[in-house]
Amino acid sequence: MTIDFHAHVVPAPYVDVVRRGDVPGVLLESAGGTETLRIDGGGEAGPVAQRIPLTAAYLEPAARVAAMDEAGVDVQVLSAVQFMYHYWLEADLAAALARVANDGIVALARDQPARFVAMATVPLQDATLAVAELERGHAAGVRSVEIGTHVAGGPLDAPALAAFWARAEALGTVVFVHPYAPLGRDRLGSYYLRNTLGNPFETAVAASRLIFGGVLERHPRLRFVLAHGGGALPSLVGRLNAGFVVDASCRERGARRPSAYLGQLWYDTITHDVPALEYLISRVGASRVVLGSDYPFEIGDLDPVRTVEKLDVDAAAREAILHGNAAGLLGLAG
Numbered sequence: 264m265t266i267d268f269h270a271h272v273v274p275a276p277y278v279d280v281v282r283r284g285d286v287p288g289v290l291l292e293s294a295g296g297t298e299t300l301r302i303d304g305g306g307e308a309g310p311v312a313q314r315i316p317l318t319a320a321y322l323e324p325a326a327r328v329a330a331m332d333e334a335g336v337d338v339q340v341l342s343a344v345q346f347m348y349h350y351w352l353e354a355d356l357a358a359a360l361a362r363v364a365n366d367g368i369v370a371l372a373r374d375q376p377a378r379f380v381a382m383a384t385v386p387l388q389d390a391t392l393a394v395a396e397l398e399r400g401h402a403a404g405v406r407s408v409e410i411g412t413h414v415a416g417g418p419l420d421a422p423a424l425a426a427f428w429a430r431a432e433a434l435g436t437v438v439f440v441h442p443y444a445p446l447g448r449d450r451l452g453s454y455y456l457r458n459t460l461g462n463p464f465e466t467a468v469a470a471s472r473l474i475f476g477g478v479l480e481r482h483p484r485l486r487f488v489l490a491h492g493g494g495a496l497p498s499l500v501g502r503l504n505a506g507f508v509v510d511a512s513c514r515e516r517g518a519r520r521p522s523a524y525l526g527q528l529w530y531d532t533i534t535h536d537v538p539a540l541e542y543l544i545s546r547v548g549a550s551r552v553v554l555g556s557d558y559p560f561e562i563g564d565l566d567p568v569r570t571v572e573k574l575d576v577d578a579a580a581r582e583a584i585l586h587g588n589a590a591g592l593l594g595l596a597g
Contacts, residue, residue, distance in 0.1 A: 265568055266380075266589040267331070268439070269490060269531045269555030270339040273300070273321045274367025277347065277360070286360060287352060302346045309351035309415070310444055311457060315344065320559035324371060328378055330558065335568040339558065340593070341368050342382040342409040345443045350415040354389035361386050361396050369403050380593060382407040382439060387414045390427045397427070401434050406593050408436050411443030412469035419469050420476020420516075428478055432485040437592050441490045442466050458562055466494030470528070471503060477516035479524050486592060487527075488553060492534035497543050500525060529592065531555030532584065533564050537573050549580035553589040 281291045281300065288309065290301045297316055304312035319326035331339060343364050349357035365383045372381040383400035385393040385408055397408060408431065413419065419440075431438055445451065445461030446468060466489055473479050473487070489496065496503075503521040507513040525547050533555045534540045544552055554571060557563025564570055571584050589595070 264337045264590070265335060265585045266338045266340065266554060266593075266595070267336045267556045267558065267567060268340045268488065268553040268589045268592075269533060269563075270341060270558040271344045271560065272327075272341045272368060272371065273315070273317060273344055273347070274364060274371060275322060276367040276370075277364045278317065278322070280360065280363055286349075287356075289346065310346040310348075311448060313346070318559070324375060324379075327558075328375070330565075331378065334556070334566055336554075336556070338378060338380060338595075339556075340380045340382050340407065340589070341371060342407075342439060342441070343368070343384045345411060345441055348384055348409075348411045348443060349386065350388050350411060350443075352388075354386050354392055357386035357388060358392040358396060362399070365396065365400055365403075365405070369400075369405065380407075380595065381405045382409050384409050385427075387411070387424065387427065388417075390424055393427050394430045397430060397434065397436060401436065406436060407439055409439045409441055412440060412445075412465045413443065418472045418476070420472040420478050428482050428485060432482045435484075435486075437486045437488060439488045439490065440466065440469055442469075442494065463491055463494035466490060467496040467499060470494075470496045471521065474503075474521050474524050475507075475513050475516065475518050477518055479527055480517045480519065483527070486529065488529040488531065488592070490531055490533070490555070491557075492532065492540060492543050493528070493530040497525065497530075497546050500546075526551060529553060529588065532567055532570060533557055535564065537570065540570070541574055541576075544574070544576065544580070549576055549583050550588060552584045553592070554585055 288303045292299045300315040302313050349360050361384050368381045372379040383405045385396040387393050442462035442465040445465040448457050451457040451461045500522050507520050529551050554567050556567045
């Protein structure tokens, strides 16, 4: 059973809320028979302005399953598209929208439990509300949560998030860190650099804050999965180690050398380069890598099983990446 840990969805109930005009900064446009989500952006605190055509890949489970079958994927873990974090909105509204999105994703998983697993989103701009939604999802059987790499500009090691980390660790919830509104985007507007460079460095920044801010040290049982092969983190960990040595601020919150934490994290396979993925495996071990596609985005690896089959690893490592690691993280049988 192959498990794609990184796949996105926009559930129909959320689209209905947007259609009513109830999501500030998100509109629904219709042209040529296709509806498109228009995200206007929210300055430095909000999402990147973008348009997402709501094709069958997003809205029709049958089309998604057909694509999965073609790619050799048995199960997808369904997570929201990153603008749906709603970190730029007032917290109560963001919490209400998270409930709509999560209920829609849970419904998809309940309708086809052999093919879909639900992942939650939470309003991290208010830790109390985030914990409440985390607990609500846990009660519904959701064992993972997707978060952005910052919260409307606020870092993931902010003291305000302490209660959220503690509760996620206590519940055993897997935390999937996905890039959101990348830093320096004013300089990355051309050549698709916001995605190709901005997103990987955004993930590296978030992971570095979790390390140097002591979050990983205080919560050793908290399981993090980093999108896109950990972004730039695996390649730059040596430079982070050097910074740890020369700058006392890197040590004042109890962190160890950053390289000591590489094996405490998990990573998906989306590197777009087999040698890069093999390098990642050489640093962290095959037991820390899960299959990912980024479906249905064009920049994703929409043939992820074939990517893993190209790796120079043994059969046990390949099985772990395709199935065992994700199954273990999420408590899935079979």
